[in-house]
Amino acid sequence: MALRGIRRTLRSAQRIAPSAVQGLAEALHATASTARPGELGLMEASLCVNELARKKSTIDFAEVPQETWEQIVRSCVQIMPMLPARNLTLLINALAHLSSAAPREPWADLAVQSLLKVPVGGFSAQDLCLTLSAMVRISCTRQDLLSRLLRDDSPPLLGDLEARGTAAFAHAAAQLPTPEVAQLLEQLRPKLQRFAAQGFRPLEVALTLDALSRLDASWAEEAISEMEEHVLRVLSKLKPVEVVMVTSAFSRRNILKSTELARQLTKSIAESFEKCNPAEVCILLHSMARLEMLSVPLEPPSPEHDLVLAMLEHLCPERTQGLKMCSLDHIILLIHALAKLLVRPPKAYWIHLEQRLGTEDFDRGNAVRLSLAAAKLDYKSHCVRQVFARAVCQGPLTELSDEAFASIVLALLHAFYFNEALLERLLIHGAQRAINSQSLALQLRTALIAFLGRRHRRLGTLRALRTLEAQTAECDAWKAQMAARPSPLQLDVHLHTCASLNLPASQLHSEVLLWPFSIDALLWTKWAHLG
Secondary structure: OOHHHHHHHHOOOOOOOOHHHHHHHHHHHHHHOOOOOOOOOHHHHHHHHHHHHHHHHHHOHOOHHHHHHHHHHHHHHHHHHOOHHHHHHHHHHHHHHHHHHOOOOOHHHHHHHHHHHHHOOOOHHHHHHHHHHHEEEEOOOOOHHHHHHHHHHHHHHHHHHHHHHHHHHHHHHHHOOOOOHHHHHHHHHHHHHHHHHHOOOOOHHHHHHHHHHOOOOHHHHHHHHHHHHHHHHHHHHHOHHHHHHHHHHHOOOOOOOOOOHHHHHHHHHHHHHHHHHHHHHHHHHHHHHOOHHHHOOOOOOOOOOHHHHHHHHHHHHHHHHHHOOOOOOHHHHHHHHHHOOOOOOOOOHHHHHHHHHHHOOOHHHHHHHHHHHHHHOOOHHHHHHHHHHHHHHOHHHHHHHHHHHHHHHHHOOOOOOOHHHHHHHHHHHHOOOOOOEEEHHHHHHHHHHHHOOOOOOEEEEEEEOOOOHOOOOOOHHHHHHHOOOOOOOHHHHHHHHHHHHHHHOOHHHHHHHHHHHHHHHHHHHHHHOOO
């Protein structure tokens, strides 16, 4: 069948049969073997692959032989250098969507080279959005291409983008590892604000919010808060995947000021999570835990952990293959979320996790999350103990955020995971680090108390730590920070201490919060020494 007929068949099919994929592979091979630049058959080939990518969700990939996908990729590699800009971007974007089945190595570098050959000004606004999206999907890090697309190609085209295109451009650009992004999106902010005020559609709201949450810029936090009213307006119309995107975006910057929005978002999650895949359920649970959404009362009232247990049930292997369908990163996010919620994972979760720790890779951030979760949940594992060393030693400590550094300090105080040499290294680094948050100060002070409670301390180490006590002492800014957003444990300690001493909360020094932590730390490290 000719390519045009194949495209018509793909477009009208409810489901794409393996035979249709095979037929396309053969037709592409025939076209690529004889094609010359400028021939209509080349353009038709790119449109066919694009149509196949659009119907990706209807393909049973297990039924299509890997050789068929490899044949499609070989043909695409042959025709890619001969395509005009529009068809080139369509083909690259389609291959990026199919990259889970179509091997990436043969075409990704060629795609970058072909895009660089398109002259500046040769892309339309739509081409640019497709290209940026494809580069995100293939995790492109080629700064020569990314900088050119954002610095040279993008500015003249931003005015041509309508609401959907503006949101899609922002969403793709924000995920690219290049310094031009923040400045470019700040220039785009007035347009985003105007479209939002005129009535962004649900997907456009989700895309914009996700983009803003990825920017490490002071203006982005204000822009996220401005988006809350628009999220509330479209919340009931969001699809399940958009609910995941919105919740994750608020969680990424740990910003959700509206109690009403938190309540309605929790309700939307409760109504839609069963339509999410297991990885999305893990993301939802982690985002909800970070935002402390489950402390917001629902209407009608419901025990706060009922939703958590229902979501865990959704992950049961008997129902959806659960954890087997999740990446290791998603499983670690889930365990970390349950630790924040003080919900013990079933033993089977830990067994499954440990089986994969030795065979799959994960980044340092997730090593920190898993270390803290295991300590908080009092889960003892030699396999996880190795993860602790990775969290501390895999790269300079200066690369860890304040939150990550504080987490690993606290986790290392657990009796089973205690390691005096690692703790000494962390404290010496802490003495040299700018301490800008109460949380980090309290964790370091707790660790310092635990370290000084040990019997053997080197004089050189004590000299290196002599400034840490003063650095972690109380300050007014931290008092205000704690009063604005205390944790449940902080509230509990304050309540009982004020009641015991008959003091108003305003007179209580927040360093009192160290008492329960410090007692635990001294006992834990003593047990570790005896063990």
